[in-house]
Amino acid sequence: MSGYVVDMEGRFRLTKKPPFLTPGYQAVGQKLDDVKGIRKRVLLEKDTTYDVPLQPQQTVVQFNSTYLETTGRNERRRGDAVGWGLALGFVGLSVSNGIIFAIMRFITDFNIVYLSVCLILAFSMILLFFVPLINVLSTELLTTWHYPIRFNRKTRKVYVRQYNRKVEVYNWDELTFFIAYISEDRDIRAVTFDKDGETVTGMFALAFQNNVIDQSLISYFEFIRRYMEGDDQQLKEVKEAIRYIYPIHKKRETPLMSFKRLILNVLYYSHENIEYPERTFRFYPVTLVILPLLALRYVGRVISMLTSYQHCFSRQIEAECQIDPNDPYDLNKNLPEGNLEQRNQPIWKTVSYSVGIAIATIAMLFVGAFIIDMMGAVRPHGDYPSMVGKLWYVVSLGWLF
Structure with missing residues (x-):
């Protein structure tokens, strides 16, 4: 990320010099x-x-x-920041939910104290993953x-x-x-x-x-x-x-x-x-x-x-x-x-470009889904849902029938 926010502060600054929120170069005032x-x-x-x-x-x-x-x-x-932010945000929420779910499985006497602990833990995880990300997303x-x-x-x-x-x-x-x-x-x-x-x-x-x-x-x-x-x-x-x-x-x-x-x-x-x-x-x-x-x-x-x-x-x-x-x-x-x-160009060129981009985007998604499925296939136990199958279900409009 050093090159991404090179010598430029993000929109938000919580402290005078927050290197953890503004990765890159704090050049002003230095030799x-x-x-x-x-x-x-x-x-x-x-x-x-x-x-x-x-x-x-x-x-x-x-x-x-x-x-x-x-x-x-x-x-x-x-x-790039938005794309990676979406990915990291998904990971952050998944990890937070996983930890909270694991804790609640071991709670036998569920009461307000345990609920408060879980909420504090969830909030802390959200801060851990998302506060540094907000500054980058603001760009x-x-x-x-x-x-x-x-x-x-x-x-x-x-x-x-x-x-x-x-x-x-x-x-x-x-x-x-x-x-x-x-x-x-x-x-x-x-x-x-x-x-x-x-x-x-x-x-x-x-x-x-x-x-x-x-x-x-x-x-x-x-x-x-x-x-x-x-x-x-x-x-x-x-x-x-x-x-x-x-x-x-x-x-x-x-x-x-x-x-x-x-x-x-x-x-x-x-x-x-x-x-x-x-x-x-x-x-x-x-x-x-x-x-x-x-x-x-x-x-x-x-x-x-x-x-x-x-x-x-x-x-x-x-x-x-x-x-x-x-x-x-x-x-x-x-x-x-x-x-x-x-x-001014013929309408058929505009349509061709649009269809080409749509096909290319779908192809990129299918390649990504296939790679995810390949990684899931090496798991020693359990059934791993097919991402290619789910994506095909959406693209082929199978959810309409």
Whole structure:
């Protein structure tokens, strides 16, 4: 979970510094060398032009000559907290009920004292499992559709919406960037320092991360850096590098879009340029093993989107980000070639996509049920109910007859 809530507090804080409720990095107020979770750092220079291809990596939400807005770092993991929360919640309730049932079996003289003990035990188990979980779930439930990072080219400010609902404003010229090596992958951090040049006063992560090679991270950083530092010719280069606009700022993600965003992290080489997914698609048979987890993550993402709302910056920030109505660089008005799903397309394509997703979801559930049945079959005693049979009973509408 360290990467999941990287340098961002959850919505709820019960104490001043609750590491058990906000796993990740408590960076502010520490010297950068003392920040836990970062094994290695590679400095990135804002005044150096890196000779690498520009790779937006399908993170661009809005683009024009005034500002560039991207998703937050964990957008491609959206739904994981909800999906795992559902699974852990089920386990927590099952364990709690099992303990209470076991205790009550040994209670022969049932009275109010024993009942009180059971209720206290149940409440304690619920707290044990769910209080830490609430803080993580708050990053995906009843929150905004996305956590934007907006780079204003004209005011040279960066606006970052954090998990705790706060919008932090940074001066681009005061930011220091570096590649951070953490436990499960690598990302790009932006930090500001106190007057001593060592104590961290602010930190956030850019949208793209991977665990393979640094060059893809440098390509993404150069995409952002060249937008903020480049001249008009370089601005044109940045614009031409964008093939896809993710329109999460103005409309809720559809189930189809949720499915596409989910598989970006699974079936594509993220260290290549996934602006061109037809070139980066890779499928390995081992992927079939994790289908149940994908189904869980997909359901979690859909629930997360359905319970969330549109993000809006303050009037002051929007006033600083006024767009010229005739801006030739406004890609939200002139969608690039990668936004096929937003163009007018035949109804049969929409129906085909919807049916395909439904079939894929059912297939993932059946694979998960089969694995559960295989684990149950090795039990030495007792009859284990067939999960495949129960799922087929539901899917085949046998409960209607």
